[in-house]
Amino acid sequence: MILHYRHPADDWNRALPLGNGHLGAMVWGGARTERLDLNEGTLWSGDGPLHVDAPPPGALDRARELLRLGRWHDAQALMETHFTGRSPEAYQPLGTLTVERPNRPSGAGDGYRRALNLTSGVHTVTQPGERREVFVSHPDRVLVLRWEADEDTVWRVALTSPHADLSRVWDAGRGEVTLEGRGPLTVHPQPTYAPGRGVAFHAALRVTGDRITSGQEGLCVHGRTLTVYVAASTSFRAWNLPPDDSGAADRCAAWLDRAQALGYDSLRAQHVADMTARMARVHLDLGPDDRVDTPTDERLRAVRAGASDPGLHALHVQYGRYLLLGSSRPGGQPANLQGLWNPHVQPPWCSDYTLNINTPMNYWPAEVAALPECALPLHALTADLSVAGQDVAREWYGAGGWVAHHNTDLWRMATPTDGSASWACWPLGGAWLALHGWEAYLFRPERAVLERIWPALSGAARFALDWLVTQPDGTLGTAPSTSPENTFLDGQGRGCAVGVSSSLDLDLIREVCGAARQALDVLGVADEGVQLQLDDALSHLPRPAPGRSGSRREWAHDPPPAEPGHRHLSHLYALFPGALVPENDHVTREACRVALEDRLSHGSGHTGWSAAWIAALHARLGDGASLHTALTRVLSQSTHDNLLGDHPPFQIDANFGAAAALLEGLLHSHLGGPGRAWLRLLPALPPAWSDGAVRGLRARGGLKVDLAWRGGQLAQVTLRRSSGDPAQPTDLHYRDQHTRILVPSGQSLTLGPALTPLPSDPLPLETA
Numbered sequence: 001m002i003l004h005y006r007h008p009a010d011d012w013n014r015a016l017p018l019g020n021g022h023l024g025a026m027v028w029g030g031a032r033t034e035r036l037d038l039n040e041g042t043l044w045s046g047d048g049p050l051h052v053d054a055p056p057p058g059a060l061d062r063a064r065e066l067l068r069l070g071r072w073h074d075a076q077a078l079m080e081t082h083f084t085g086r087s088p089e090a091y092q093p094l095g096t097l098t099v100e101r102p103n104r105p106s107g108a109g110d111g112y113r114r115a116l117n118l119t120s121g122v123h124t125v126t127q128p129g130e131r132r133e134v135f136v137s138h139p140d141r142v143l144v145l146r147w148e149a150d151e152d153t154v155w156r157v158a159l160t161s162p163h164a165d166l167s168r169v170w171d172a173g174r175g176e177v178t179l180e181g182r183g184p185l186t187v188h189p190q191p192t193y194a195p196g197r198g199v200a201f202h203a204a205l206r207v208t209g210d211r212i213t214s215g216q217e218g219l220c221v222h223g224r225t226l227t228v229y230v231a232a233s234t235s236f237r238a239w240n241l242p243p244d245d246s247g248a249a250d251r252c253a254a255w256l257d258r259a260q261a262l263g264y265d266s267l268r269a270q271h272v273a274d275m276t277a278r279m280a281r282v283h284l285d286l287g288p289d290d291r292v293d294t295p296t297d298e299r300l301r302a303v304r305a306g307a308s309d310p311g312l313h314a315l316h317v318q319y320g321r322y323l324l325l326g327s328s329r330p331g332g333q334p335a336n337l338q339g340l341w342n343p344h345v346q347p348p349w350c351s352d353y354t355l356n357i358n359t360p361m362n363y364w365p366a367e368v369a370a371l372p373e374c375a376l377p378l379h380a381l382t383a384d385l386s387v388a389g390q391d392v393a394r395e396w397y398g399a400g401g402w403v404a405h406h407n408t409d410l411w412r413m414a415t416p417t418d419g420s421a422s423w424a425c426w427p428l429g430g431a432w433l434a435l436h437g438w439e440a441y442l443f444r445p446e447r448a449v450l451e452r453i454w455p456a457l458s459g460a461a462r463f464a465l466d467w468l469v470t471q472p473d474g475t476l477g478t479a480p481s482t483s484p485e486n487t488f489l490d491g492q493g494r495g496c497a498v499g500v501s502s503s504l505d506l507d508l509i510r511e512v513c514g515a516a517r518q519a520l521d522v523l524g525v526a527d528e529g530v531q532l533q534l535d536d537a538l539s540h541l542p543r544p545a546p547g548r549s550g551s552r553r554e555w556a557h558d559p560p561p562a563e564p565g566h567r568h569l570s571h572l573y574a575l576f577p578g579a580l581v582p583e584n585d586h587v588t589r590e591a592c593r594v595a596l597e598d599r600l601s602h603g604s605g606h607t608g609w610s611a612a613w614i615a616a617l618h619a620r621l622g623d624g625a626s627l628h629t630a631l632t633r634v635l636s637q638s639t640h641d642n643l644l645g646d647h648p649p650f651q652i653d654a655n656f657g658a659a660a661a662l663l664e665g666l667l668h669s670h671l672g673g674p675g676r677a678w679l680r681l682l683p684a685l686p687p688a689w690s691d692g693a694v695r696g697l698r699a700r701g702g703l704k705v706d707l708a709w710r711g712g713q714l715a716q717v718t719l720r721r722s723s724g725d726p727a728q729p730t731d732l733h734y735r736d737q738h739t740r741i742l743v744p745s746g747q748s749l750t751l752g753p754a755l756t757p758l759p760s761d762p763l764p765l766e767t768a
Contacts, residue, residue: 001279001318003296003643004115005029007108008125012037012343013640013650014297016116016123020138021329021377023232024340025097027134029114029125032104034132034145037343038094040201041333042236044410045184045191046089047198047243049388052415054395055082064469067479067500070557072490076498079421079480083396087418088409090187091342091351094232095161095179095203099145101153104130118315118322121275122268137271138329142259143230144267155226157207158218162345164193172214175221178249179203187346200235202248206256227264231255239384239412278325281370282696284317286310286689297641304636310689313631313662319643320365320659323652324374328362333410334377335362339652348649353381355429356406356484357568361609361653363436364577364616364660367443368667370696370704375440379453381412382433386456389414389430393463397427401462404430406484422497423485427467428505431512434460438515442700445675445724450519461516464509465533468541476540477501477556478509483570488559501556503544504570507578510541518674543580544571546591551598565602567610569617571595576613576620579670593621605630608638608645612657619664619684627665628686634658666707669699677701677730677743682714698722701730703743716758718750719743 008029009015015026015037024039059082066075112127125132129150136143147155159168159179166181182198184191210223231252235243259267289311291299299312327339336342337358342351353359359378366375389402392414397403405416406426416424437453468476483502487495517534520527547553548560554571574580575592583589596617605611615630638646638654645654665684672678679699693708702724708715714734719741726745732738732755739755750758 001118002115005295014642016642017341018136019326019340020136021332023136025143026341027123031108032106033100036097039340040094040232040234042234043092043094043183043199043201044089045187046411049411052085064479072496073494076421076496079425079498084418084424085415087188088350088352088407088413090347091336092183093343098158100156118318119276119279120272135271137267139270139274140259140267141255145228146264147226149224155221156215170218172212175207175212177205177218191345199243200245202252203232204252205230229256229259284314284694286314286692317659317662320655321369323655324371328374328377330373330376332377334381337651353408358653360432361657365656368663368698370698379437382456384412385414386459388412399463399466401459402430403427403463422487426482426484428508431460431508435511443698445702458516461513464512465537475542478505481505483554485568486566487562489562495562499555503554504573507574511578513537522674551595552591565604567607569613572617576616607647608654609657611638612654615661616664619661622684624684624686627684628688666694667697672701675725675728677703680733681717714753716752718748720748721745
């Protein structure tokens with residue numbers, strides 16, 4: 001599992017990412033100068049939550065009256081006047097580490113190779129006469145660079161930052177460079193710095209070599225081996241506490257002291273063990289990989305030209321897993337729009353947490369791809385917002401529970417953003433986040449997991465109940481309602497975003513209230529009033545019916561779309577990532593298929609994450625050929641040479657969405673209840689991948705699943721129970737075959753193509 005190239009990166013979008021969930025680096029791999037662009041996960045603009053005034057009394061009732069009268073355009077104007085807020089704060093770059101070997105030629109000649117090993121998380125550059133390695137250690141919280149030369153040389157080492165009011169000191173006696181500064185107080189409309197305000201940062205590096213002297217901008221290291229250790233920290237403490245400038249320097253010093261005491265070999269060994277243990281959980285083979293020695297950018301160009309490359313698809317999935325490990329670790333912040341890696345003081349869309357698809361998509365592969373610990377920062381964000389969003393729910397909407405909208409940031413902004421109602425006026429971001437906690441429980445059905453996520457889940461359901469309004473036909477719905485970032489045409493041909501009961505609203509509320517109702521039973525919570533409210537709401541929520549042209553409608557009144565090829569597919573949430581469309585609901589499945597085809601026929605999927613969502617929808621529909629086409633489109637049209645997703649510009653959600661979509665084509669497990677496993681094997685296997693195997697997938701119900709197939713047919717499946725009730729039966733489906741079995745704890749069970757148990761594994765999945 002290696003990305004490799006014949007030449008250095010010539011811009012940021014060709015550099016390769018390293019990260020430990022806290023400290024990130026984009027490594028350029030220059031022939032003479034190594035450049036590493038650095039990020040620290042808590043370095044954002046701002047220095048605490050900002051208050052936004054609530055709408056005036058009666059504004060919500062007035063909006064609902066306008067909607068009752070069908071005055072969509074007027075309702076939108078009112079919403080944009082009273083129910084919008086401010087922009088989120090922006091994720092910031094930390095700085096740049098440059099290490100130059102000035103007595104070496106600048107060009108990369110024959111024998112140059114740079115590579116990123118996904119299993120070990122080590123970046124290497126090799127060329128005649130030298131070897132270079134870089135990694136960012138999660139166990140030891142440092143970045144480490146080792147540069148070895150075959151002859152005595154000199155390296156220049158410097159650390160810079162794009163931020164104002166910097167303090168930079170280098171000390172040859174200690175072999176140390178320190179960099180201190182502050183992020184901007186805001187970046188809207190321009191970066192603004194204020195003395196003593198903003199998040200302070202401290203970065204420090206130490207070098208070892210034969211002799212160390214001071215240079216013009218940093219240190220000069222003489223010898224044949226250079227080792228650089230880098231640590232960084234900020235003054236951020238918590239979303240609801242002011243930054244504390246004390247402590248960051250001491251933390252960095254402690255990490256560097258420990259790193260130097262351990263030494264390069266021990267640090268590398270601990271880092272590799274940490275990465276390998278996690279990356280090795282999943283093995284994916286989609287057929288013979290006869291292009292493994294071809295540079296990655298050349299493979300990508302061949303796919304763009306129409307070549308088939310199953311191995312590149314498998315590598316892309318593992319790269320998604322690698323990126324999740326790099327950008328989201330326990331104790332850190334969740335992966336944002338750019339994961340952990342951002343070079344801009346004013347990044348696109350603030351490099352924030354966009355909750356109406358992008359942040360959820362970042363975590364689609366976490367459970368199934370055996371990285372559940374990587375989702376813990378997302379659950380922590382949800383827990384924070386469940387507190388920050390309580391006042392917003394009460395003051396803005398007169399509702400209980402908690403609310404979040406389409407954007408949030410380090411400071412857990414729960415109010416709407418500024419701008420168009422099409423994105424700002426959507427108060428169900430909290431429900432979507434809470435459902436990720438419920439997913440964690442479905443994959444690991446243990447009471448402790450449910451107890452941990454219950455406060456956020458119950459609060460999101462409470463808000464949903466209070467947000468619902470009774471419609472003229474006696475059903476429940478939402479008003480005002482938007483379908484994220486999309487618009488429809490009103491009777492005068494004007495684009496409008498605000499209507500009644502978008503399908504996404506109804507689907508999210510059905511899922512979050514349904515999850516809360518099931519959780520009450522599992523936890524044994526005796527609250528008859530809440531149970532009755534949930535039951536009543538679920539019984540009165542309409543299911544969106546097919547609308548114009550047989551397509552699943554997007555709003556209750558089924559207006560014509562203003563943009564038929566819109567990038568969002570919110571009205572298909574019920575199909576994926578939701579689990580509201582059973583396979584025997586042929587009417588809804590057909591309406592979803594028609595809706596998907598309609599979007600595609602009008603050009604949807606032109607952003608990377610949208611193309612990945614389309615792939616996942618094909619997987620849920622069991623269409624392997626279309627899944628393959630969609631995944632190939634992600635690679636050929638929405639992927640940079642370093643395999644990072646391209647919105648454009650760079651956005652990391654396409655990496656995660658595409659990985660989840662491919663795995664969904666190999667295994668469905670979304671229709672069982674709490675603690676129950678319902679598995680469909682190879683539901684959307686692309687014909688192009690006729691032989692292959694996957695080992696280590698996780699399924700809802702607490703199971704691990706290994707699969708092998710030959711000639712497009714299932715060859716074997718092995719199940720292992722990792723959690724859950726062994727007395728709860730597992731339903732296995734493969735095409736028209738079905739069986740129900742029990743999977744004991746601590747044992748594996750292997751079945752053949754007829755879904756009958758085998759005495760042993762006839763196909764070694766490790767080498768299949």
